[in-house]
Amino acid sequence: DAMVIQNPRYQVTQFGKPVTLSCSQTLNHNVMYWYQQKSSQAPKLLFHYYDKDFNNEADTPDNFQSRRPNTSFCFLDIRSPGLGDAAMYLCATSRDREYNEQFFGPGTRLTVL
Amino acid sequence: GQNIDQPTEMTATEGAIVQINCTYQTSGFNGLFWYQQHAGEAPTFLSYNVLDGLEEKGRFSSFLSRSKGYSYLLLKELQMKDSASYLCAVMDSNYQLIWGAGTKLIIKP
Numbered sequence: 640d641a642m643v644i645q646n647p648r649y650q651v652t653q654f655g656k657p658v659t660l661s662c663s664q665t666l667n668h669n670v671m672y673w674y675q676q677k678s679s680q681a682p683k684l685l686f687h688y689y690d691k692d693f694n695n696e697a698d699t700p701d702n703f704q705s706r707r708p709n710t711s712f713c714f715l716d717i718r719s720p721g722l723g724d725a726a727m728y729l730c731a732t733s734r735d736r737e738y739n740e741q742f743f744g745p746g747t748r749l750t751v752l
Numbered sequence: 753g754q755n756i757d758q759p760t761e762m763t764a765t766e767g768a769i770v771q772i773n774c775t776y777q778t779s780g781f782n783g784l785f786w787y788q789q790h791a792g793e794a795p796t797f798l799s800y801n802v803l804d805g806l807e808e809k810g811r812f813s814s815f816l817s818r819s820k821g822y823s824y825l826l827l828k829e830l831q832m833k834d835s836a837s838y839l840c841a842v843m844d845s846n847y848q849l850i851w852g853a854g855t856k857l858i859i860k861p
Contacts, residue, residue, distance in 0.1 A: 681756075681852055742797070746793070
């Protein structure tokens with residue numbers, strides 16, 4: 640089945656220790672998104688790629704970086720995680736930007752100790 | 753600024769009907785989405801409205817009034833598995849999704 644896969648599902652890191660979250664998709668979608676979601680809050684868009692075109696949200700901290708080496712994979716790097724970065728990180732894809740039904744991966748829950 | 757409002761929490765009884773409202777103010781409009789999110793899981797797509805009116809899909813229906821900046825999600829014949837958060841999201845003129853914080857629906861037997 641075509642899907643969005645995220646690894647790991649649960650990630651524990653220490654304050655200030657870099658961490659990388661990964662996302663892969665078999666849908667062959669052009670657009671990939673990274674969201675941060677905290678409990679009982681709306682998903683917050685961090686950035687998205689339209690093909691190789693990177694789009695950073697204005698309020699995304701510099702601590703967050705992303706890479707999309709090919710159509711299928713996208714990575715979220717958190718260079719120096721703080722306690723406030725503990726959240727669920729959701730990867731999503733959509734076929735195009737214009738019709739924006741987004742397909743989500745299962746998420747990675749990040750804990751910062 | 754852009755804003756999506758929906759109730760924080762609602763409670764309903766198994767077998768009943770519930771309506772979850774969403775009002776929005778956004779820079780442009782290119783459609784409204786409803787997603788279901790079970791606790792600790794990712795959102796899953798429920799419906800998409802871009803024209804005024806009612807879209808029905810099984811037990812779920814979604815309504816849109818663009819002139820009023822208003823939508824609702826109607827869930828019929830509620831089942832315990834419908835206990836989840838329901839997120840309203842609007843696509844703005846830049847094709848960005850603006851998300852509401854979600855309505856937590858609690859179903860009681």
